[in-house]
Amino acid sequence: MLFVTSKDNSNIKKAIKLKSSAKERRKSGLFLAEGLRICMDAVRSGAEIQTLYVTEKAYQKHSEDFAVLEAAAQNTVCVSENIFALMSDTQSPQGFLAVIKTLDKTNEFDTIKCDGKYLALDNVQDPSNLGTVLRSAEAFNVSGVILSSDCCDIYNPKVVRGSMGAVFRIPFITYNSIEEFIKDNPKAYYYAAVVNSDAESLTDVKFQTPCVVVVGNEGNGIKAETEKACANKITIHMEGKAESLNASVAAAILMWEMMK
Structure with missing residues (x-):
C-alpha cells in the first residue's frame, strides 16, 4: 500500500x-x-x-x-x-x-431479447433521477436500460452512488438518440410515456414483447421525434392536481406495470 x-x-x-x-x-x-x-x-x-x-x-x-x-x-x-x-x-x-x-456492456445489446422488456431514457438530466431509475430497473428485473447520448453521464458519482450498485449489474447502452435506436431495432414494440389524456391509460396497456418503454426529460418530456417514432402512446392517469410526476417516480410506475 x-x-x-x-x-x-x-x-x-x-x-x-x-x-x-x-x-x-x-x-x-x-x-x-x-x-x-x-x-x-x-x-x-x-x-x-x-x-x-x-x-x-x-x-x-x-x-x-x-x-x-x-x-x-x-x-x-x-x-x-x-x-x-x-x-x-x-x-x-x-x-x-x-x-x-468503465463497463463494457455492448455485447449484452447485440440483439433485443425476444421476450425482453426494456426502459429507454430520452435526455434525462438529473443524476439523482438516473441513479434511482437504475436501482428501480434492477429491482423490477428489467432486461436493460437504453440511454440517449444527451442523458446525464451514467458514471457521474451521484448516479453511481444513487444506483446502489445497480450500475455494475444491469445491462445498459448509450445510443446517439432513442429515435435512432428505434430505427435500428424495428421489431420491438415501443411505448412512449406522455402526459396526454388521449394516450392509452397505463393500467389498460397489454405490453407485447419485446417492448421498450420510453421516459423523457424532467421538464420537457420525450422529444417530438422520439414520440413520433413510437407506435404506442401511454400515460399514467392522475386524479390529483399535479401536472406531471418526477421522472424517476414515473419510470418506477411504468416499469412495475410493464413487468407484471
Missing part, C-alpha cells in the same frame, strides 16, 4: 478530475465509486478496480472488507482525511473510494 500525503500528487489530481468532469471520465475510460458498500458491489460484480483510495481510520475500522478490496485492486493508496475529502462527493465520507474502468 502506498501512502500519499500531498494533494498535488498526480493520482490525487486525476481522481479529483474524475469526480467533476464527464469529459475526463470519457477520455480516460475511468470513473469513481465511493463508499464501502458501492466499492464492495464493484468487486462482487467483477468490475476492474484500477486504484483503491482509503483513509487509515476507514481501513482499520473495516479491516475484513478492506482486505477483500485491496486484493481486488491493482493499486491501493492511503490518504489523509483532508485529501480524501477533496476526492469525495459526499458530505460525510466513509473513507473508501475506487477508480474503476
Whole structure:
C-alpha cells in the first residue's frame, strides 16, 4: 500500500478530475465509486478496480472488507482525511473510494431479447433521477436500460452512488438518440410515456414483447421525434392536481406495470 500525503500528487489530481468532469471520465475510460458498500458491489460484480483510495481510520475500522478490496485492486493508496475529502462527493465520507474502468456492456445489446422488456431514457438530466431509475430497473428485473447520448453521464458519482450498485449489474447502452435506436431495432414494440389524456391509460396497456418503454426529460418530456417514432402512446392517469410526476417516480410506475 502506498501512502500519499500531498494533494498535488498526480493520482490525487486525476481522481479529483474524475469526480467533476464527464469529459475526463470519457477520455480516460475511468470513473469513481465511493463508499464501502458501492466499492464492495464493484468487486462482487467483477468490475476492474484500477486504484483503491482509503483513509487509515476507514481501513482499520473495516479491516475484513478492506482486505477483500485491496486484493481486488491493482493499486491501493492511503490518504489523509483532508485529501480524501477533496476526492469525495459526499458530505460525510466513509473513507473508501475506487477508480474503476468503465463497463463494457455492448455485447449484452447485440440483439433485443425476444421476450425482453426494456426502459429507454430520452435526455434525462438529473443524476439523482438516473441513479434511482437504475436501482428501480434492477429491482423490477428489467432486461436493460437504453440511454440517449444527451442523458446525464451514467458514471457521474451521484448516479453511481444513487444506483446502489445497480450500475455494475444491469445491462445498459448509450445510443446517439432513442429515435435512432428505434430505427435500428424495428421489431420491438415501443411505448412512449406522455402526459396526454388521449394516450392509452397505463393500467389498460397489454405490453407485447419485446417492448421498450420510453421516459423523457424532467421538464420537457420525450422529444417530438422520439414520440413520433413510437407506435404506442401511454400515460399514467392522475386524479390529483399535479401536472406531471418526477421522472424517476414515473419510470418506477411504468416499469412495475410493464413487468407484471
